[in-house]
Amino acid sequence: MKLTVCSSVLLLLLTFSFCHGGNIFVFPAEGSHWINMDILLQALHSRGHNITILRSTRSWYIKANASYYNALSMPVEKSIDETFITNLMKAGVQFVLGTTPWLSSINILTKMVDIITYLHSAVCELVSAVLDDAALMKTLEDTKFDLVLSDPCWGGGVILAKYMKLPLVYYVRWQIGEDAHFGIAPSPLSYIPVTGSGFTDRMTFLQRVKNMILYLVTYIQNDVISGRLYQPTCAKYLGPDCDFNQIKTDADIWLMRTDFVFDYPRPTMPNVVYIGGFQCKPAKPLPEHLEEFVQSSGEHGVVIMPMGTFVSELPDDMANGIAAALAKLPQKVIWRYKGKRPASVGNNTLVVDWMPQNDLLGHPKIKLFVAHGGTNGVHEAIYHGVPVAGLPMYFDQYDNLLRLQERGGAKIVSISTVDKDDSFLEAMQEVLTDPSYRENMQRLSRLHRDQPVEPMDKALFWIEFVMRHKGAAHLKAQSYNMSWFTYHSVDVVLFLTAAVLLVLLTSFMFIRCLFRALCKRKVKRE
Amino acid sequence: MKLTVCSSVLLLLLTFSFCHGGNIFVFPAEGSHWINMDILLQALHSRGHNITILRSTRSWYIKANASYYNALSMPVEKSIDETFITNLMKAGVQFVLGTTPWLSSINILTKMVDIITYLHSAVCELVSAVLDDAALMKTLEDTKFDLVLSDPCWGGGVILAKYMKLPLVYYVRWQIGEDAHFGIAPSPLSYIPVTGSGFTDRMTFLQRVKNMILYLVTYIQNDVISGRLYQPTCAKYLGPDCDFNQIKTDADIWLMRTDFVFDYPRPTMPNVVYIGGFQCKPAKPLPEHLEEFVQSSGEHGVVIMPMGTFVSELPDDMANGIAAALAKLPQKVIWRYKGKRPASVGNNTLVVDWMPQNDLLGHPKIKLFVAHGGTNGVHEAIYHGVPVAGLPMYFDQYDNLLRLQERGGAKIVSISTVDKDDSFLEAMQEVLTDPSYRENMQRLSRLHRDQPVEPMDKALFWIEFVMRHKGAAHLKAQSYNMSWFTYHSVDVVLFLTAAVLLVLLTSFMFIRCLFRALCKRKVKRE
Known part of the structure; x- marks a missing residue:
């Protein structure tokens, strides 16, 4: 039996941790997700819950030590560490920038x-x-x-x-x-x-034709990742009959990091809870030097440009x-930068x-x-109602900004021409001078803030709900354990079509026989 | 210009009514809905809103006078009055009881x-x-x-x-x-x-085959009612291009009188708010004579049997x-009774x-x-966690009770055999003696009560939200103004199928030509 140093420390921490609330095991993802x-x-911890997170010893963003969680750090060969991510992103940026x-x-x-492939293999x-370590599993x-x-x-x-x-x-x-909605809720490709x-x-x-083709490509891509990487792991530990594509939709509650002020309204399910913007909070005062700089802007005000977790460097020209x-x-x-x-x-x-992005935005x-x-x-x-000039690069960035642009709160420009023409400057000037951009963002802000329960409180409520009731089975639709064939009533439609055809055919045969019999009799009589 | 007496009174009431909040125009339905x-x-009124309801002068349940609303009573020829409903229900009961x-x-x-047909014509x-009365409309x-x-x-x-x-x-x-969900959310007939x-x-x-057939029958039935009765009214007042089937799904918020403790989980939409059980409240003390009667039951306790709005009489045997x-x-x-x-x-x-049903149940x-x-x-x-013996008659009653029976909180018996065998008595005895019925209802009660916002508060919040923001357009999916053809991507699927067939056909023709050309050359050489 192999009890790693990490898991011994964990055992100690778990035993002595002071806990009013529940015990939560967390399997996080890296980077901006984390x-x-x-x-x-932190919010869960402040409500008295005991939190244990799983990370690799070479984790990028997820730290081994924090006052509000116990980290279970596993030594693994493959890891999503800083070098890995930086290389990926550099290549990605170069590719996107053409x-x-x-x-x-x-x-x-x-x-x-x-x-x-490497990323999901590492997962x-x-x-x-974890699962191979019997002593740890016992702990x-x-x-x-x-x-x-x-x-x-x-x-x-x-x-x-x-x-x-x-x-x-x-x-x-x-x-x-893919957008997690596709996994749980009906998603008509005609408007999603x-x-x-x-x-x-x-x-x-x-566009609808392209949308469907893109959906098929994404679907196949995910199916390959699920089938080649997760299915064998799933089968090894949960039995050969376990279907990863089925179990992956079998969560009690989906705390969805979006809402319909930001996203296009679409079908959803009873166990999906929208917590978009849960991390937003009123601005705190700025550090002295920043406040001084901001105040020095006079009536013109300030433009801020933080460029996200993944972009540390751009080509010189750009x-x-x-x-x-x-x-x-x-x-x-x-x-x-x-x-x-x-x-x-x-x-x-x-x-x-x-930069303290939230405090500046407020x-x-x-x-x-x-x-x-x-x-x-x-x-x-959205939360602070600040208008946006968008310089998207990859992943969902263009689509995210497009949602703001559609609602009149943002203007998107291509980053690839930023060193070639004035479109970036013009876009910034337009958003700065046309008051409709700010008005629209302020309207979105009012809509976003006008909720019966704050997004963070919703998240905490439903996590604790699952603890209190040991799940939320009553909110899980039967669809999650149906084959696509049954779900879409393909068998029923085929059966009914066959039945209708059979009736038509029988009627036709009967009429033809009757007609022939009548004709014969007529011929005989003649 | 015709200004009816009723509308003059209304004008007066509206002018002098003391109102902190908004002005709400209500178009209610009769009976248990009302x-x-x-x-x-009443809750809206207590929050300072001014309420005007539309009723016919011969209305059944909706009273002309109430302290918390102004009634706009219209004299009409057809009306859903007490005689009409009583006759309908008597006939209905006889039919169902066989x-x-x-x-x-x-x-x-x-x-x-x-x-x-009469009912919807009356509507x-x-x-x-109302719409023909120009003066009233001006008011x-x-x-x-x-x-x-x-x-x-x-x-x-x-x-x-x-x-x-x-x-x-x-x-x-x-x-x-039909269940309003069918009008707004995707509703896979395989599990709904x-x-x-x-x-x-x-x-x-x-069962799925029968379910689909039943759906088609219901669909046709509703389509006939919409097309024959509402469409002409809609076209007359909103223009000939107005499609009733389209506008009927175009509400800002749907306060749905159900929830997923009671109903089966199913797809929903962002503008559907579940307020099932919003009318439930803690029990008040019973009137003295009832409390005395209840206390006289000793350890055995009490059974209550209220038989709904529509049943006043049953056949003698029954x-x-x-x-x-x-x-x-x-x-x-x-x-x-x-x-x-x-x-x-x-x-x-x-x-x-x-009987004070809510106070008794509590x-x-x-x-x-x-x-x-x-x-x-x-x-x-569900709210009070009391187990149920069900004697359903018509409409959705069997289906409602089935949801409780499925969750182990109720036992259904057929009312038609109530005078022929002991099944009713046995069912009551089973629910009374087997503790699982009460336990299950208590569990449902706990789930129902464990919500971040009380159903009534949710209803009030979203009504006021619509007032504050003049609608809730950001929660309405694009689906509501798409044809079924586009919505289901029928055109896209046909196009892609045709494209694939064309590619296959062209490839086949090309290969055939190539093959023939090669064969010819071979023959020539030989």
Whole structure:
């Protein structure tokens, strides 16, 4: 029996941890997903719950030590560490910005597929590391967890939850690689754009055709990942009959990180709880030097430009183009950029390593938010009602910004032309001078804030609900354990069609026989 | 210009009414629908809103005078009055109880169809009476209503709301004649039983076939009612292009009188708010004589049997059968029955004209609720956690009780054999003696009460939300203005199929030509 050092420490922590509430086992995902989940975990901890998170010893964002959780750190071979992510993102940025010739583009694309495969293999390895460690599993069993909280963009949480026979709560926007709604709720492709399509909920015929093709491609892609990577792990630990595609939709509650002020209204399910913007909170005062800088902007106000978790560096031309455009604004600018300082940075621009984004967005002097379109930033823009100039790069960023643009609160420009023409500067100037952008964002802010329960309180309520009632079976529709064939009534439609055809055929045969008999009799008589 | 007496009085009331809040125009439905809507209106009034309801001068349940609303009473020819309803229900009861020979059954069925047609014609007449009265319409316009609140089991509210260009809130469970969910949310027939089917959300193949046939019948029936009755009214007042089937789904918020503790979990939409059981409240003390009677039951406790809005009389045999069964119980019984007192009423039974149902259900001495299966009663049983013996008759009553039976909280018996065998008595005895029935109802009660916002508060919040934001357009999915053809992507699927076939055909032709050319060359060479 192998009891790792990490799990011994965990045992100690679990035994002595002071806990009013429940025991929560967390299977998080890395990067920006973790940033917000961390906020949720702090809130859960402050309500007296005992939190244990699973991470690899070489984890990127998820720290081994925190006052509000116990970390179960597993040594694994494959890991989503900083080097891995940085390389991936550099390649990704180059690909999206179109700065590589097409042969190396194909090379990068192949690399990307390899990287995604690596990522999900790493998740499976992490799951196996836990499940293969009998002593650790005994410790975990003894801890008597109340539920598993998991981000299903990584498929490991559900396998662990099913193995430990625990209720499961998803903290979710994506499942493996697609909008999680596609996994749980009916999703008519006629008005639900697939992520990456760049379409809205009002599509032309050709857009709808493209949307369906894109859906099929995404579906196949996810099916391959599920089938090749998660299914073997699932079968090994949960028995050969276990179907990963079925169990992955079998969570008690889906805490969905979106809402319908931001997203297009669409069908949903009783166990989906919308917590979009749960991380937003009123602004705190700024650090002194920042407040001073902001105040120095006078009546023009300030533009902020944080560029997300993944972008630390841009190609020189591009960084220069951005800096030059920002320099031409009468506003002061706060730009978060970790790369080499471009020569064209203006006197109005403060380049920083990090900024208190939420506190700045809530500051009355902030006139414009130059956003890359990550979900977190977009929700914060809505919460504080700040208009947006969008410079999307990859993933869902364009689609996120498009939702704001559709509602009149943002203007999107292509980052690839930022060093070639004035479109970025013009877009910023338009959003700064046309009051409708701010008015629309303020309207969205009012709608978002006008909820009977705050998104964070909703999240806490439903997690504790699952603890109190040991699940939420009464909210899970029967659809989750039906085959597509039965679900879509294919058998029933075939049966009814056959029945109708049979009746028609029999009637036809009968009439023909009757007709012939009559004719014969007539002939005989003649 | 014709200004009716009623509308003059209304004008006066509207002008002088003291109002902190908004102006709400209400288009209610009769009978049990009204009983609960009335509770909602009282709550709205107590929050300072000014309420105007539309009724016919010969209305059955909706009173002309109330302290908390202004009634706009329109004199119309056709009306859903007491005589009309009583006759309908008598015929209905006889039909369901199977006490009429089959020829008169057909007669009754034809009558029922006539009656339903009459009912919806009466609604259309009421709508026309308002819209044709120009002076009244001027008054209504001047009142500056904030929204229309309507029960869409009658199709008049939406026509009035669209005519007055006002936001619309539905207080809803049925739309015309079907579960309102079918009108707004995707409803896979593979696990969503059609009302009247008597199926659950787990159906066998044959049940699914029957479910689909029943759905088609219901669909056609509603389409005929919409097309023959509402469409002409709609076209007359809203223009010839107006499609009633489209506008009827175009409400801002649907306050759905159900929840998923009671109903089977199923797809829903962002603008559907579940307020099932909103009318339930903690029990108040009973009137002295009732409390005395209840206390006299000792350890055995009390059985209550209120028989709903529609049943005042049963055939003699049946009433006698029920009374005899109740007499054999060791419990005390409170029976609400307006018909002739049966000879077999036992000493343990108190026959009453009316009972404080909610206060009784919340009394600790109540051991069993003999319910006919109306939605109101079923929700009250869940709220108070009282087990049920079900005697369903018509409409959705069997289906409602089935939901409780499926969850182990009720036992259903057929009312038609109540005077022929002991099944009713046995069912009551089983529910009284097997503790699992009460435990299950108590569990449902805990689940129902464990919500982040009370159902009534939810209803009030969303009505006021619609006032604050002049609608809830951001929660309305695009589906409501798409044809079924586009919605189901029929055109896209046909196009893609044609494209694939074309590619296959072209490839085939090309290969054939190539093959022939090769063969020819070979022949030539030979």
